[in-house]
Amino acid sequence: MSQHDTVNYEAVLSKFREDPFTYVDIHAMHTGQIRFHVHEGDQVEGLTGDFRHIKGTLLCELTRERNQKPIHCTTKGEVSFVNKDLDGKFVQAGEKIMTIRHPLKKREIIEQILRKVLVPFAAPEKAKYYFAMDIQSRIEKFGQRSVSVKAGDELFTMSLMKRDTPVFYAGESGLIHSVYFKQGQSMEQGEPLVGICPPEKIAVVEKVITRVKAEWE
Amino acid sequence: MGVIFPTPESLETYIHREECPRRLLAATDLPVADIFRYGGMVGSRIHAYTSLPRCMDQARELIKQQSGLHQSLPSGTMLFAESLSGSKGRFRRPWYAPDGGLWCVLTLFNQWSPQAARLLSLAAGVAVCETVRGLGLPAQIKWVNDICHNGLKLAGLLAETHVCPLSGEEYILLGIGLNVNNNAFPPELQNIATSLAKQTGHEFSIFDIGQDLLAKLAWNIGLLTWLDENDTSLSPFMDRYRDLCDSVGRTVCFGFDVQESPQYEAFVTGINDDGGLVLRHVQDDVELVEHGGEIIYAAK
Numbered sequence: 001m002s003q004h005d006t007v008n009y010e011a012v013l014s015k016f017r018e019d020p021f022t023y024v025d026i027h028a029m030h031t032g033q034i035r036f037h038v039h040e041g042d043q044v045e046g047l048t049g050d051f052r053h054i055k056g057t058l059l060c061e062l063t064r065e066r067n068q069k070p071i072h073c074t075t076k077g078e079v080s081f082v083n084k085d086l087d088g089k090f091v092q093a094g095e096k097i098m099t100i101r102h103p104l105k106k107r108e109i110i111e112q113i114l115r116k117v118l119v120p121f122a123a124p125e126k127a128k129y130y131f132a133m134d135i136q137s138r139i140e141k142f143g144q145r146s147v148s149v150k151a152g153d154e155l156f157t158m159s160l161m162k163r164d165t166p167v168f169y170a171g172e173s174g175l176i177h178s179v180y181f182k183q184g185q186s187m188e189q190g191e192p193l194v195g196i197c198p199p200e201k202i203a204v205v206e207k208v209i210t211r212v213k214a215e216w217e
Numbered sequence: 218m219g220v221i222f223p224t225p226e227s228l229e230t231y232i233h234r235e236e237c238p239r240r241l242l243a244a245t246d247l248p249v250a251d252i253f254r255y256g257g258m259v260g261s262r263i264h265a266y267t268s269l270p271r272c273m274d275q276a277r278e279l280i281k282q283q284s285g286l287h288q289s290l291p292s293g294t295m296l297f298a299e300s301l302s303g304s305k306g307r308f309r310r311p312w313y314a315p316d317g318g319l320w321c322v323l324t325l326f327n328q329w330s331p332q333a334a335r336l337l338s339l340a341a342g343v344a345v346c347e348t349v350r351g352l353g354l355p356a357q358i359k360w361v362n363d364i365c366h367n368g369l370k371l372a373g374l375l376a377e378t379h380v381c382p383l384s385g386e387e388y389i390l391l392g393i394g395l396n397v398n399n400n401a402f403p404p405e406l407q408n409i410a411t412s413l414a415k416q417t418g419h420e421f422s423i424f425d426i427g428q429d430l431l432a433k434l435a436w437n438i439g440l441l442t443w444l445d446e447n448d449t450s451l452s453p454f455m456d457r458y459r460d461l462c463d464s465v466g467r468t469v470c471f472g473f474d475v476q477e478s479p480q481y482e483a484f485v486t487g488i489n490d491d492g493g494l495v496l497r498h499v500q501d502d503v504e505l506v507e508h509g510g511e512i513i514y515a516a517k
Contacts, residue, residue: 051480053498053505125331128473128509159473159509161335161492162307162361163389165378184473184480184510 009208012116013215016109020216024075024100028091032064036087036098038079044100046076051185059098062091077102106216111178113208118195119172123187127160129167130183139176147176149196156193174198177205219316222265222297223428228435236432247440247453255446256439258293259323260431265296270303272296272322276390277379280324284383292326292388297427304394306373307511308474313406317399317414319426323434327378327387333445334389335508336492338362338376339458340441341391344433345372346461349395351429354416357463360485360494360512364395368514369411371396393430397421455490462488469512471496482515 028034037058038044044057056073063069080101091097104112123129131139132154138147149155150173158165178195181187197205223231232253240249269275276296283290298321301314314320323341327334342362349356349364349371356366364372375392396412398420414420437454444451459465464485472479483496483505493506 049498049501049503051505054501054503126508130473161338161376161508162374162511163335163338163376163378164307166380168380184478186508 009113009204012113013208013211016104016112017215020104020109021077022075022102022104022108022112023080024077024102025096026059026071026073026098026100028062028093028095028097029071030062030064030069030093032062032069032091034060034062034086034089034091034097036060036082036084038082038098040079040082042079044073044075044077044079046074071097073100075100075102106212109216110209110212113212114178114195114205115192117201117205117208118177118197119174120192121155121169121171121194121196122190122192123158123181124167124189125158125160126186126189127158128184128186129156129158129181129193131155132157132166135176144176144179145197148174148199149176169196171196172198175202219267220265220299221424223260223263223424223431225261225263228260228263228428228431231428232432232435236429236436240436248443252439252443253435254439255442256435256437258291258325259435259438260293260295262291262294263297264294266298268300268302269296269298271301271305272298272320273375273377273390273392276322276324276388280379280381280386280388281383284381284386289326289384289386290324290388292324292328294324295321295431296324297321306375308477310476312373312394313399313403313410314394315399315401317397318412319393319395319397319423319430321393321427321430323391323393325389325391325438327389329442329445332491333441333451336441336451336454337389337391337438338374339492340437340454341374341376341393341434343454343458343461344430344437345374345393345395347433347437348426348430349413350461352413352417352421352426354413358458358461359514360462360464360488361492366411366416370409371411371413371416395426395430397423397426450490452490455488455492458492459488464488464494464512464514468499468515469496470515471507471510471512473510475511475513479513480510485512 046056048054059071059073061068061070077100081099083097149169153169154166155169156167158167174196177197180192280290300316301320304312304314306312342358345364346358356364359365362374372395377390379388398414399412402410467485470479482499487495493508496505
C-alpha cells in the first residue's frame with residue numbers, strides 16, 4: 001500500500017476547516033547581524049508581477065562583513081511570529097527568524113490536498129520548461145487530464161542557455177492532473193512541474209475537489 | 218562533392234601552426250598547450266556530406282548506428298554538409314541552408330558539470346564570432362549566441378541534448394549555420410540575415426573557414442573543460458564572452474519565444490558568470506536574471 005492510500009481525507013479536510021492557514025517559516029540563509037523591518041501583526045506582500053519578478057515586502061536585513069543581504073517576503077499574509085530577541089544580534093545560518101501566516105484560498109486548499117495524492121514530478125534544474133511536442137499535441141487534442149504518462153516517456157523539454165534537453169518521466173503511471181508551471185516561467189530546481197494522478201485515484205481526487213468547492217466559501 | 222572540408226589531419230596541423238601560436242600571444246596567463254589537449258576531441262572525426270535534410274538528425278542516426286554496434290560515436294565528431302533541405306531553428310522556425318554556407322553539427326559526449334555544460338552553447342558562439350572576426354568583420358554576439366554584424370544575423374546556433382535510445386548515453390549536439398557565400402535569402406529573411414560575402418563583397422573558402430572554426434571550437438571547449446576539470450572559476454571563459462557580446466547597455470524585448478510571445482521590455486545591465494542575462498524591467502524597475510529565452514534589440 002502506498003503512502004497515498006493511507007491519507008485520511010476526513011482528517012485532512014477537518015484540519016483545514018479548523019485552521020485554514022499555512023505557516024511559512026523564514027530562516028537566515030547565512031550568518032550575520034540581523035535587523036528586522038516588520039513587526040508581529042504586520043500585513044506583508046509576496047512576489048507579484050506577471051513573472052513573479054517584483055519582490056515582496058522587506059522583512060529584514062542580514063549584514064555580514066559589511067555586505068547587506070535583504071530578505072523579502074515570498075508569501076502574502078500576516079507576520080505571526082518574530083524572534084525579536086535576535087534584533088541587532090548575530091544569527092547562525094538556518095536559524096528561524098520569523099513566521100508568516102498565509103490564509104489559504106479554496107484553490108490552494110485543493111492544491112495542498114492534491115499534493116498528498118498526486119505524484120509530483122520536480123524540475124531537475126533551474127530552467128524554463130515546456131511540454132514535449134507529442135505531449136503538447138495530445139494535451140491540445142484531448143485536454144490535459146486525458147493525457148497519460150508512464151516512466152520513460154519524454155515529458156518536457158528543459159531550456160537552459162538556449163540548449164534544449166529532453167526530460168523523461170520517472171514515476172508512477174497516470175494522468176497529468178495538475179500543471180504547476182507556465183511556459184516561459186523560470187522554475188527552481190526541485191519545484192514540482194506537474195502532479196500525476198494514478199488512474200485508481202481519479203475518483204477520490206474528483207470527490208475531494210467537489211467537496212472543497214462546495215464546503216469552502 | 219564540390220566542396221572540400223577539413224580533415225582531422227589538416228586540423229591538427231592548422232592548430233599546431235596557426236591557432237596555438239595565436240593563443241600563446243593572446244592568452245599569456247593560460248596553459249595553452251593543456252587547453253588544446255582538453256579540446257583535442259573536437260574534429261577528431263569528420264563526416265562530410267553533399268546534402269542532408271538536417272545535420273542534427275544525421276548526428277542522432279550516427280549515434281544510434283554506433284550504439285547498435287555496441288560502440289559510442291567518438292566525442293568531438295563533426296558533421297559538415299554542403300546544403301540542408303529540411304533545416305530548422307528553435308521553435309521549428311525555418312532555417313535556410315543552401316549551397317555556399319557552412320552547415321555543421323559538433324557531437325559531444327556530455328562529460329561536463331552542469332555549471333560548465335550550460336555554457337557550451339556560449340562557447341560555440343564565441344568560436345563562431347572569433348572565426349568571423351578573423352576574417353576582418355567586427356561581428357558581435359547577441360545573447361545567447363546569435364552572431365550578428367550591422368544588426369543582421371550572420372550565424373545561428375542550435376544546441377540540443379540527445380539521449381541515445383539504445384545506450385542511454387547523453388550527447389550535446391551543437392548545430393552551427395554560418396552564411397558564407399550564400400547571397401540570396403528568401404523575402405522573409407532579407408532584412409534579418411546576411412552573409413560574409415554580402416558584407417565584404419567577396420567569396421571565402423569553406424575549407425578555410427571550417428578549419429578555423431574547428432580550431433576555435435577546440436580552444437573554447439578546451440578552455441571550458443580545463444576550467445571545469447580544475448574546479449576553477451569559469452570567469453576567464455565568460456570574460457571572453459562578455460568582450461564579444463554587445464547586449465549589455467541595450468534596451469531589449471525579452472521572451473521565451475520572443476518572436477511569437479514577447480514578454481517584457483528591459484535594459485540589459487550585465488551578464489553573470491553562469492551566463493545569466495541581468496535585466497532591469499523597464500515598466501516595474503526591478504532586476505531579473507534570465508537563463509533561457511531570447512532577446513530582440515530595440516532600435517537605438
